[in-house]
Amino acid sequence: MSPEDLRDWLRLLSCVSRGAARRLLARHGDPGAALAAGRAGWGPAVSAEEAERLRSQPTELDRLVGRTQEWLSGGERRSILLLGDADYPAPLLHTADPPLMLYLDGRRELLGQRCVAVVGSRRPSLQGDENARHFAAGLGEAGFCVVSGLAQGIDGAAHEAALYTRGGTIAVLGTGPDQVYPLGHAELSRHIARRGLLVSEYFVGTPPMAPNFPQRNRIIAGLSEGCLVVEAALKSGSLITARQASEAGREVFAVPGPIHSPQSKGCHHLLKQGACLVQDLDDLLAELPAHGSPRQAAVDPASEPEAEAAPEPSPAQDEHPLLRAIGRDTVSLEQLSQRSGWPQDELNATLLDLELDGLVARLPGALFQRRRRA
Known part of the structure; x- marks a missing residue:
């Protein structure tokens, strides 16, 4: 992407909503043409407020462009993925609201893997944590890429368990690609950037903001052909992800738990709604669509060498x-x-x-x- 194209993309997405940007791109083809079209060319695709913002360049645009260029130059595997790119993941493309621009840090090729989301409570029980690790490791060893949201609890456990498997892991952020939330996952984030993939649709420099996390959940659901909820309360972001997965036509799985545990009530609610009950890994693998087979992403020589060179244990x-x-x-x-x-x-x-x-x-x-x- 040229500096001029980057500037046009950032200006467009700074001024209008995702829906308006999508309508303008459908009408004009690219951000440069959309910006040059003027009020007559924008028509009803944008609101009056959005049209005014498009006419006057955002005061923060220069700073945003500079931050983005600095972030891109800070790592050889940092890149931007646009909706029209050839390697844009098909499962995400075929959702109701695919992101127009994604910031990537890590193994971009993981977007071509078969993916399964593993999500759940930020405050899991010991059993819930163990379950998340068990299923994430098993999915990764079976060749599926495990997708989650880098949150505390189940998300972090799933990333850690899948990170060194052949399937790998993708973390979808609710912040800009240069931010880490929670701060306690700073080290995990660095390891995922080296061994897996960090994904964000938010501008560089975007701090944690509550409305962004439910929005990012649609990307977790959209990348995945199935969503496993390990533990969740009745009102939780995990159930939002499960609902978005269901609306996208994806399989929803839930792990049952003690009937009096608040952390099990969300999973039991999903089971009542028709989610697939999962007690072991075979339950999960048997329900995933049979088309194709999990593909192992190409070995990246820049990745840490730990797991690839490990010898197989002898029987003794x-x-x-x-x-x-x-x-x-x-x-x-x-x-x-x-x-x-x-x-x-x-x-x-x-x-x-x-x-x-x-x-x-x-x-x-x-x-x-x-x-x-x-």
């Missing part, structure tokens, strides 16, 4: 009790201590040995996962 090594305790999950030290019955100081020493042997990977957030050959 596989007998190690800690490997059996980790299983296919991504686990914390506390969870592994509960599963194995080992004290944490002994766990730390043994985990270090397993890391040096190439059998265990230490992930962001002091988490551990078995290493497998993709």
Whole structure:
């Protein structure tokens, strides 16, 4: 994209709503032509207020263009995806409100993968956290890219569990691509930019704002051919994502839980509405559309080498009790201590040995996962 085209896109999207921008682009073909059309050419596609903004250049436009160019130059895998680009993901294109412009940081090719959304509570139970990691890791090992929203709780657990699988993970942000929210996921965000993909439709510099998060959920749903809700209250963003997935004709899955738990009520509501009940990974995989097969994205030589070069454990090594305790999950030290019955100081020493042997990977957030050959 030329600097002039970037400026035109940013000016158009700064002045009008997504719907108005879509109508202008349909009429005139590109932002430059739309901006040059004038009031007579805009017609009823824009409101009077939008027309006035289009006539007068936004005062912040120069600063926005500068911030965007600086962000793009800050990483070799940063790019902008436009609605008309050849690699715009078809599932998202065929939704009611596909984004006109997306900022990408990471492995752009992951947009061509078969994707499944994994979403849920920001304050999950221990079981909910373990379930999210189990299903996300299983989906990733099966070749599906796991999509979520980088929020605390289920979202973060799903990203961490899928990050080192062959399917990978996509985080859809509710902020600008240069912002991290929550701040506690700064390290996870950096790892996703290196191993997975960060996606945002918001201008560079956009801080966290409450209305943006429900809006970004339509992108999570739109990229995915199915949406798994692990834990959710009755009033939660996860149910918004599930509704948007259903409206887009995608499968909705829900994990049941204790009947008196507030964190299970959202999932039980979805099950009453016809969502697919999921108790294990096979339930999930059996319900996904059978067309095609999960495709492994091309290996990116710029990615961190940790998981790709890991040797497959030999049968003797596989007998190690800690490997059996980790299983296919991504686990914390506390969870592994509960599963194995080992004290944490002994766990730390043994985990270090397993890391040096190439059998265990230490992930962001002091988490551990078995290493497998993709």
